[in-house]
Amino acid sequence: MAFKDDLLKARHHIVFLIGLAAAFGVAISLESWKVDKEIRASLELEQTADISPIKLQPLSGQERKLAEIAWKYFENNLQKETGLVNSVDNYQASTMWDTASYLLALISAYKLELIDQSKFDQRMSDALASLARMPLFENLLPNKSYNTVSLEMVNYQNQKTERGIGWSAIDIGRLMVPFNILVWQFPQHTKAVNLVLNRLDFRAMLRAGLMYGAAVDADGNTDHVQEGRIGYEEYAAKSLQLAGLDVSAALNYQDYIRFIKIYGIKIPTDSRDPETYYAHNYVVSENYILDGLEFGWDNTSREFAYRVFKAQEGRYEDTGILTAVSEDNIKEAPYFVYNTVYTDGRAWNAITEDGADASDFKTLSTKAAFGWHVLYNTDYTRKLIDVAAGLYDPERGFYSGRYEKNGKENTAITANSNAIILESLHYKQFGPLLRIGAH
Numbered sequence: 001m002a003f004k005d006d007l008l009k010a011r012h013h014i015v016f017l018i019g020l021a022a023a024f025g026v027a028i029s030l031e032s033w034k035v036d037k038e039i040r041a042s043l044e045l046e047q048t049a050d051i052s053p054i055k056l057q058p059l060s061g062q063e064r065k066l067a068e069i070a071w072k073y074f075e076n077n078l079q080k081e082t083g084l085v086n087s088v089d090n091y092q093a094s095t096m097w098d099t100a101s102y103l104l105a106l107i108s109a110y111k112l113e114l115i116d117q118s119k120f121d122q123r124m125s126d127a128l129a130s131l132a133r134m135p136l137f138e139n140l141l142p143n144k145s146y147n148t149v150s151l152e153m154v155n156y157q158n159q160k161t162e163r164g165i166g167w168s169a170i171d172i173g174r175l176m177v178p179f180n181i182l183v184w185q186f187p188q189h190t191k192a193v194n195l196v197l198n199r200l201d202f203r204a205m206l207r208a209g210l211m212y213g214a215a216v217d218a219d220g221n222t223d224h225v226q227e228g229r230i231g232y233e234e235y236a237a238k239s240l241q242l243a244g245l246d247v248s249a250a251l252n253y254q255d256y257i258r259f260i261k262i263y264g265i266k267i268p269t270d271s272r273d274p275e276t277y278y279a280h281n282y283v284v285s286e287n288y289i290l291d292g293l294e295f296g297w298d299n300t301s302r303e304f305a306y307r308v309f310k311a312q313e314g315r316y317e318d319t320g321i322l323t324a325v326s327e328d329n330i331k332e333a334p335y336f337v338y339n340t341v342y343t344d345g346r347a348w349n350a351i352t353e354d355g356a357d358a359s360d361f362k363t364l365s366t367k368a369a370f371g372w373h374v375l376y377n378t379d380y381t382r383k384l385i386d387v388a389a390g391l392y393d394p395e396r397g398f399y400s401g402r403y404e405k406n407g408k409e410n411t412a413i414t415a416n417s418n419a420i421i422l423e424s425l426h427y428k429q430f431g432p433l434l435r436i437g438a439h
Contacts, residue, residue: 054374054375054376054377054428056428056429056430056431057428057429058429059112059425059428059429062389063425063428064112066389066392066421066425067109067112067114067421067422067425068114069392069394069397069398070105070397070398070418070419070421070422070425071105071109071114071115071418071422072394072395072396072397073089073396073397073398073413073414073415073418074102074105074106074109074415074418074419076089076395076396076397077089077090077415078123079092079148079149081149082126082127082130082148082149082151083123083125083126083127083128083129083130084099084102084127084130084146084148084151085098085099085102085148085415086148086415087414087415087416088329088412088413088414088415089396089397089412089413089414091158092147092148092149092158093145093146093147093148093154093158094145094146094148094415095144095145095146095168095171096142096144096167096168096171096172096174096175097168097170097171097174097175097416098414098415098416099127099131099175100171100174100175100177100178101174101415101416101419101420102127102415102419103124103127103175103178103182104177104178104181104294104419104422104423104433105415105418105419105422105423106120106123106124106127107120107178107181107182107185107186107426107433108419108422108423108425108426108433109422111426111429111430112422112425112426112429121188121189124182124186124189124192125189125192128189128192128193128195128196129192130151131196132192132195132196132199133151134146134151134153135151135152135153135164136164136199136200137153137163137164137165137166137167137214138163138164138204138214138222140167140200140201140204141167141172141200141201141202141204141205141214142167142171142172142175142200143164143165143166143167144156144164144165144166144167144168144171145158145165147160153165163216164216165215165216166213166214166215166216166222166223167205167213167214168213168227169205169206169211169212169213169227169228169236170211170213170227170228170232170233170236172200172205172236172240173211173235173236173237173238173239173240174235174236174239174290176239176240176242176243177239177294177433177434179193179196179197179239179243180239180242180243180434181433181434184434197243202240202245206240206245206246206247208249209246209247209248209249209250209251210226210228210247210249210250211226211227211228211233211236211237211240211247211250212224212225212226212227213225213226213227225279227279228250229256229270229272229279229280229281229282230253230256230257230268230269230270230281230283230304231268231283231284231287231288231291231301231304232282232287233250234250234251234253234291234300234301235287235288235290235291235295235301236250237250237251238251238291238295242434253268253300253304256270256271256272257269257270257271258270258271260342260347262311262314262341262342262347263310263311263314263315263318264314265307265310265311265314266307267283267307267308267311267341267342268283268304268307268308269281269283269342274344274355280338280343280344280351280353280355281342281343281344282327282338282340282343283308283340283341283342283343284308284325284326284327284338284339284340284341284368285308285309285312285324285325285326285341285365285368285371285372286326286327286367286368286371286420288301288304288305288308288309289305289326289367289368289371289372289375289420289424290371290420290423291305292305292371292375292427292432293371293374293375293420293423293424293426293427293432293433294423294432294433294434295432295434296431296432296434305375308341309372309376311341312324312325312341312372313378313380315348316380316383321404322364322383322384322387323364324364324365324368324369324372324384324388325339325340325341325348325362325363325364325365325368326339326365326367326368327339328363328365328367328400328401328410328412328414328417329400329412329414329417330361330363330400330410330412331410331411331412334352334356334358334361336352336353337350337351337352337358337361337363338350338351338352338353338358339361339362339363339365348362350362360405361403361405361410362403362404362405363400363401363402363403363404363410364384364387364388364401364402364404365400365401365417366388366391366398366399366400366401366402366417366421367398367400367416367417367420367421367424368384369381369384369385369387369388370385370388370420370421370424370425371420371423371424372384373385373388373424374424374425374427374428375427387402388401391409393411393413396413397413397417397418398413398417398418398421399411399412399413399417400412400413400414400417
C-alpha cells in the first residue's frame with residue numbers, strides 16, 4: 001500500500017519524465033531532420049564542405065582564465081534572497097531569457113569545474129525554488145520581467161506592476177533548455193523542475209503548433225501575438241518539443257523562408273512583414289550560435305548558421321571591419337541594439353526594438369565572437385577571438401563588445417553575454433550542452 005501511495009504522489013513527476021522520453025524519441029534525431037527535396041535543393045551551399053568537425057579538447061590555461069572572468073559576473077550579481085541573478089550588472093531585474101542564461105552558465109561552470117557540486121546544487125535549488133513561487137502573469141505563465149530581490153512582477157523599467165506586462169513565449173522556450181538538461185543529466189533537481197512546470201499553463205501560449213506571447217495594450221487588454229521569426233522561432237521551439245509540447249508549425253523552417261543574397265551567399269530571412277506582424281525580422285548570430293552550442297544543430301540550422309557566419313566573414317574581407325553581429329545591451333540610450341546581417345530591407349542594419357536607426361552603435365559582439373570561434377575555429381574566427389578575449393573587466397566579467405565607429409569598448413556587462421561565453425567554453429571541451437545521460 002505504501003508503494004501505491006508513493007506512486008500516486010509521484011505521478012506528476014513520472015508523467016513528466018514519460019512525456020519527455022516520448023518526445024525525445026522523436027526529438028533525439030534533431031541532427032538528422034530533413035527538409036523536403038525542393039526546399040533542400042534551394043538550401044545548397046558549397047562552402048559547407050570547407051568546415052571540418054571540431055575536435056573537443058580541454059581548455060587551455062588562458063581559456064580557463066577567461067571562463068573564470070565570465071563566471072565572476074554571476075558571483076557578483078547573485079541575489080542571495082532569491083537565488084536569481086541580475087540580467088545587467090548591478091540592475092536588480094531579470095527576464096526569463098536571462099534567467100535561463102544564468103542556469104546554463106551555472107551548468108557550464110559546474111561542468112568546467114569552476115564550482116563544486118555543493119555550490120552548484122545549492123545555487124540551482126535556490127533559483128528553482130524562486131521560479132516555483134514567483135507570481136505569474138494572469139496566473140498562467142511567467143511575466144516578462146521580475147525584480148531579482150523581491151520576485152515582484154515589474155515592467156522593463158523595473159517598476160512593480162501587480163498585473164504584470166505579459167509573457168514572452170521565446171523566453172519561456174529558452175528557459176526550457178536548462179530544464180531539459182537538468183531532467184536528463186541532473187536528476188536530483190527533477191522534482192524541483194517539476195514544481196515549476198506544474199504551475200505553468202503552456203496551452204495559453206501554444207496555438208496550432210505556433211508560439212504566442214502576451215502583452216497588455218493601452219486599454220489594459222491582453223493581446224496575444226505570434227512570436228518568433230526564422231532562427232529564433234525554431235530555436236525556442238526545440239526545447240518545448242523535447243517537453244512533449246506541440247510546436248510543429250514553429251519548427252517548420254519552410255513556411256516563411258525568403259533568401260537574400262549578401263556577398264553572393266543566400267541568407268535566410270523571414271518573409272513576414274513587420275508592419276503586418278508587428279515584429280522585426282532580425283538576422284543575427286545569437287540564435288544560430290545557441291542552437292549549435294546547446295542542441296548541436298539540425299541539418300537546416302547548420303546550413304543557415306554557416307551562411308550567416310560566412311556573410312559576416314565576407315563583410316570583413318570587403319571592408320576590413322571585423323564583424324560578429326548580434327543584439328546587445330549598450331551603456332547609453334537606447335540601451336539595447338540589434339546589430340544585424342539583415343533586417344527591414346537592409347543589410348548590416350542596426351536598429352532599436354522600435355525600428356529606429358542605431359548605426360552609431362554597430363558593435364563587434366563579444367558573445368558572437370566566442371560562439372563562432374568554438375563552433376568553427378577558422379582563421380577568421382581566430383581574428384575575432386583575438387579581439388573579443390580582451391574585452392573584459394577582470395573583477396566584473398566580459399563587456400558586450402567593441403564599437404565599430406570609434407574602436408571603444410561597449411562596457412555594458414550582462415548575464416546573457418557572460419553566459420554565452422561560458423556555454424562556448426563548455427562546448428569546446430564537451431560539445432553541446434543538451435546530451436541525454438551525460439554527466
